[in-house]
Amino acid sequence: MSNNFDEFDKQHIWHPYSSMSSPADNFKISRADGVYLFLEDGTALIDGMSSWWSAIWGYNHPILNLAIKKQLDKMAHVMFGGLTHQPAIDLAKNLIEINDKKLNKVFFADSGSVSVEVAIKMAMQYQISQDKPSKNKLLTIKGGYHGDTFGVMAVCDPINGMHNLFTGILPKHYFAPRPTKNGDNFVEFEKIIIKNHHKIAAVILEPLLQGTGGMWLYDKSYLKSVRNICDEYNILLILDEIATGFGRTGSMFAYQQCDIVPDILCVGKALTGGYMTLSATITTEKIAYGLKNLNNGVLNHGPTFMANPLACSVANASIKLLLDNDYQTKVQNISELLSQNLKKCQKLNQVSDVRIKGAVGIIELQQKVDLKTIQPEFVKHKVWIRPFGKLVYVMPPYIIKQHELDKLCDAIYKIISKL
Ligand SMILES: Cc1ncc(COP(=O)(O)O)c(C=O)c1O
Structure with missing residues (x-):
């Protein structure tokens, strides 16, 4: 060998x-x-x-290969600042459609971790824009994994996560105990919110299945309770479906099994059928327009390879395969x-x-x-x-x-x- x-x-x-x-x-x-x-x-x-x-x-896969080949003859890449293109427009339409039109503002980024960074920025900017600057922390559950960049590492599991080496350097957020398989342990989560809601901008979770942080499953009842309490205390709900998205848990997105809608959704990985790196942070009108009192609503993020046309084309082909098959x-x-x-x-x-x-x-x-x-x-x-x-x-x-x-x-x- x-x-x-x-x-x-x-x-x-x-x-x-x-x-x-x-x-x-x-x-x-x-x-x-x-x-x-x-x-x-x-x-x-x-x-x-x-x-x-x-x-x-x-x-x-012949269909995915063809999508890239056809796009390659038109253009491999153009900057997304001041320019747009059909593959990105089609992909945004597709993402809005498969989110039942409930999330309809799309930010394209170049990896899962970066899409979570963008989601965190959105949530923080939203709270500042709503005149709630003290809401600048996140709440998550133990056993999670959201990527490897610095902001995101701070919400990965603090002990078992791959980032515990940097604990002293990372910003401090709130961690609730991991929900059990049956969705128990919400009481602890609730206690943290009741005590600290004025400091919490957003909750971030992987819905129903926590991946790299331990491959833990939990019940949808927990997520429903999370959604309700977030609404009650004006806390945004960010769902990270970078691993669970595009059918893996049985529905297009795991949240769709729970009768809830997040404020911000992160997708990546299977978005392109695994062909190229691409991710998206997708949100509602309420959040997107709610940013406007800070920096005129400008979200300060813009990766060089944002909405790469080859990646968008293969993503469109992969979503079509999902819907047709x-x-x-x-x-x-x-x-x-x-x-x-x-x-x-x-x-x-x-x-x-x-x-x-x-x-x-x-x-x-x-x-x-x-x-x-x-x-x-x-x-x-x-x-x-x-x-x-x-x-x-x-x-x-x-x-x-x-x-x-x-x-x-x-x-x-x-x-x-x-x-
Ligand atoms: C749930 C979840 N979020 C975020 C990420 C990070 O994505 P990427 O590796 O594309 O940065 C991963 C990767 O495994 C993941 O499983």
């Missing part, structure tokens, strides 16, 4: 959450097609990760297969919990895994699964077939049972 690694890569290139002092081996991929990632030596791995939630149609049945089928297949893991001594939500299967182990040893094991079983901490989880592309999903789950069972 040695030709699947690259010594130059190892010595000179940082990979996510990696160290130059003790670099790990990274498997070298030569191409990807459908649900398969191909190693240099030709080995095909079934992809269980959708490249971190994003490649919902797998790889090398009954994604809900696909996600439901994956969900049922994951439930059937992963249930038996529950009986293993090594496992503390199995959780399924939409097309996401999560196995929480008793002990942290050693990535250096477990990663090659998955590859030996010809699947691509990237655990972290105590979590082995899969969120495969929606196009995965039953026999491929069976193989993924089989590999998980075999490998975990030998730990």
Whole structure:
């Protein structure tokens, strides 16, 4: 398998959450097609990760490829200051439509983290503009993850999050205990709001499924209570659907299962079907017009690659695929297969919990895994699964077939049972 690694890569290139002092081996991929990632030596791995939630149609999809090729012949990029273009206009229309026209002001950015930074700026500017400058803190729940940039790190889980090293430097916000699966623990959240509402600009949460902060599920009743109390105390609700958006939990957006609407929504990852980096922060008229008493409503943010036309074109094609292809049945089928297949893991001594939500299967182990040893094991079983901490989880592309999903789950069972 040695030709699947690259010594130059190892010595000179940082990979996510990696160290130059003790670099790990990274498997070298030569191409990807459908649900398969191909190693240099030709080995095909079934992809269980959708490249971190994003490649919902797998790889090398003819319709998505064509969208980019057609746009490429017109223009790859133009600045968005003073200029606009049809792919961005179409994408804004699509995003408004799939949010049931309840959110209708769109800010395009270039990564999930940046879209959350923009959401935070919007919320702060809104409160200043409403003559409430003391409302300049955020409230979130423990176990969350919202990205890696500095402002956003401050609302990731303060202890288990990947950013606890910088705790002393980051701004201090409020953290409520994590809701339980049944949506309990709202009382603590409520207490923080009652005591500090005059200092809180916005609540920020991942709805129903917290991702990288621990893959926790919670009930929609909790979110409904959050929405109500935010309304009561003039606190904005920011929902981060960068991981959960575009069908992953069973509906286009997770919030749509909860009979609520956020004030600000962040989307990214699967927005482009995982083809290119693009994100959006989408809000209501109330918030967008409510900024106007500060800086004449100008939102001071404008990334160079804002609304990149190639990314917008492929995003439009991916949303059309979702709408034309009954994604809900696909996600439901994956969900049922994951439930059937992963249930038996529950009986293993090594496992503390199995959780399924939409097309996401999560196995929480008793002990942290050693990535250096477990990663090659998955590859030996010809699947691509990237655990972290105590979590082995899969969120495969929606196009995965039953026999491929069976193989993924089989590999998980075999490998975990030998730990
Ligand atoms: C819920 C959530 N928010 C924000 C982000 C950050 O997105 P990006 O990595 O595109 O900056 C992620 C990435 O994993 C995420 O899962």
